[in-house]
Amino acid sequence: MTAFSLDPAQTAWCEELRTLADERLRPLAEKGEPGHVNRPLLAALGELGLLDRLLGSGALDLCLLRESLARGCTEAETALALQGLGTYPVVQAGTPAHRERWLPEVRAGRAVAAFALSEPGAGSDAAALALDAVHAPDGWRLTGEKCWISNAPEADFYTVFARTTRGAGARGVTAFLVPADRPGLTGTPLDMLSPHPIGALRFDGVPVTPDDVLGEPDRGFRVAMNTLNLFRPSVGAFAIGMARAALDATVEHTATRTAFGGPLSDLQAVSHQVAEMATRTEAARLLVYAAAAAYDAGEPGVPRRAAMAKLYATETAQYVVDTAVQLHGARALRRGHLLEHLYREVRAPRIYEGASEVQRTIIAKELYANREPSA
Numbered sequence: 615m616t617a618f619s620l621d622p623a624q625t626a627w628c629e630e631l632r633t634l635a636d637e638r639l640r641p642l643a644e645k646g647e648p649g650h651v652n653r654p655l656l657a658a659l660g661e662l663g664l665l666d667r668l669l670g671s672g673a674l675d676l677c678l679l680r681e682s683l684a685r686g687c688t689e690a691e692t693a694l695a696l697q698g699l700g701t702y703p704v705v706q707a708g709t710p711a712h713r714e715r716w717l718p719e720v721r722a723g724r725a726v727a728a729f730a731l732s733e734p735g736a737g738s739d740a741a742a743l744a745l746d747a748v749h750a751p752d753g754w755r756l757t758g759e760k761c762w763i764s765n766a767p768e769a770d771f772y773t774v775f776a777r778t779t780r781g782a783g784a785r786g787v788t789a790f791l792v793p794a795d796r797p798g799l800t801g802t803p804l805d806m807l808s809p810h811p812i813g814a815l816r817f818d819g820v821p822v823t824p825d826d827v828l829g830e831p832d833r834g835f836r837v838a839m840n841t842l843n844l845f846r847p848s849v850g851a852f853a854i855g856m857a858r859a860a861l862d863a864t865v866e867h868t869a870t871r872t873a874f875g876g877p878l879s880d881l882q883a884v885s886h887q888v889a890e891m892a893t894r895t896e897a898a899r900l901l902v903y904a905a906a907a908a909y910d911a912g913e914p915g916v917p918r919r920a921a922m923a924k925l926y927a928t929e930t931a932q933y934v935v936d937t938a939v940q941l942h943g944a945r946a947l948r949r950g951h952l953l954e955h956l957y958r959e960v961r962a963p964r965i966y967e968g969a970s971e972v973q974r975t976i977i978a979k980e981l982y983a984n985r986e987p988s989a
């Protein structure tokens with residue numbers, strides 16, 4: 615692969631995924647209930663081997679999967695990505711017993727995973743998390759809350775980050791694998807703008823033992839960060855999939871909709887906006903692929919590049935979808951229109967897995983850290 619084009623096998627795979635998204639997955643997504651886990655959709659992702667592929671993927675494959683599915687069916691993309699986010703801590707740091715119990719079920723789309731880091735008092739500042747793990751004779755008891763947890767409260771297991779050492783910041787956090795049927799664990803769905811299963815969790819003395827620890831006690835923040843480092847460029851890929859879907863729809867619409875005696879595309883004020891949408895989408899796509907390839911190659915500067923990719927792609931997708939709505943006129947705002955759907959979907963990625971402002975902080979920190987001191 616050159617810098618930066620996909621090879622023919624990757625391009626063919628992306629086309630195949632797009633067709634699967636359109637033909638196999640979209641009909642299942644349409645039968646789902648917004649805000650709830652769609653189990654038939656997950657089972658189909660399992661049958662098609664996509665969840666298997668997800669768990670074995672490097673960052674670039676993950677990006678291609680997410681972008682191509684998002685272009686045809688955002689619900690399928692999100693269902694797949696959430697399985698990855700919730701399961702990667704197990705892949706990365708789970709014991710053989712954890713893997714044996716959960717990975718085949720996740721791969722088949724039978725077990726629903728969730729990643730539980732955020733809390734009402736700890737979002738961007740995740741190291742401030744306060745879910746309390748109090749020592750008990752057989753392990754710990756978890757008490758407190760998690761908030762904005764995708765797939766909660768319908769997930770079958772949660773990777774939960776809890777405070778085992780008070781006052782130690784990121785160094786006092788432990789990752790636990792908590793099955794949903796543990797006593798004391800309850801949850802409530804949250805009704806959000808994006809059509810996304812999400813909820814809050816309440817832990818009321820939930821028992822966990824050393825067998826439930828992912829990695830080592832007090833080393834769980836690293837498990838969370840390794841997971842987010844892998845997924846960050848792929849949030850950008852999800853955004854690009856949405857931007858490309860909006861762009862495709864806009865090219866088609868502006869080429870066929872007539873006004874003032876000709877197609878809208880004859881108006882330079884329109885066609886130049888479409889050109890701008892395409893240019894920014896392409897730039898974002900290249901930035902995402904380059905960040906993902908750098909991650910896979912273990913190159914230096916990955917946090918900065920991943921942050922640039924996530925920042926630029928999610929902000930670009932917001933711009934592209936908004937412009938697409940403008941160029942479609944009223945029909946784009948009708949409930950059920952592709953762009954009405956994308957307009958709701960495109961907003962959240964600028965906030966989760968590190969808000970845009972947090973990405974800028976990461977980029978700036980690395981720039982100043984690497985500054986050549988002036989003579």
Ligand SMILES: Cc1cc2nc3c(=O)[nH]c(=O)nc-3n(C[C@H](O)[C@H](O)[C@H](O)COP(=O)(O)OP(=O)(O)OC[C@H]3O[C@@H](n4cnc5c(N)ncnc54)[C@H](O)[C@@H]3O)c2cc1C
Pocket residue numbers: 728729730731732734736737738739761762763764765806808810812962965966967968969970971972975
């Ligand atoms: C759809 C959706 C799905 C989610 N899924 C999950 C999930 O599965 N698991 C999970 O654990 N969490 C999840 N989250 C939570 C998400 O990770 C948090 O919303 C995110 O980390 C931001 O935290 P916050 O919302 O508390 O905002 P805050 O931390 O309160 O920040 C609010 C705003 O302040 C500004 N800000 C914050 N910090 C800085 C800074 N350092 N510099 C400059 N400006 C700053 C930014 O504009 C930011 O958007 C999800 C959120 C959404 C919307």
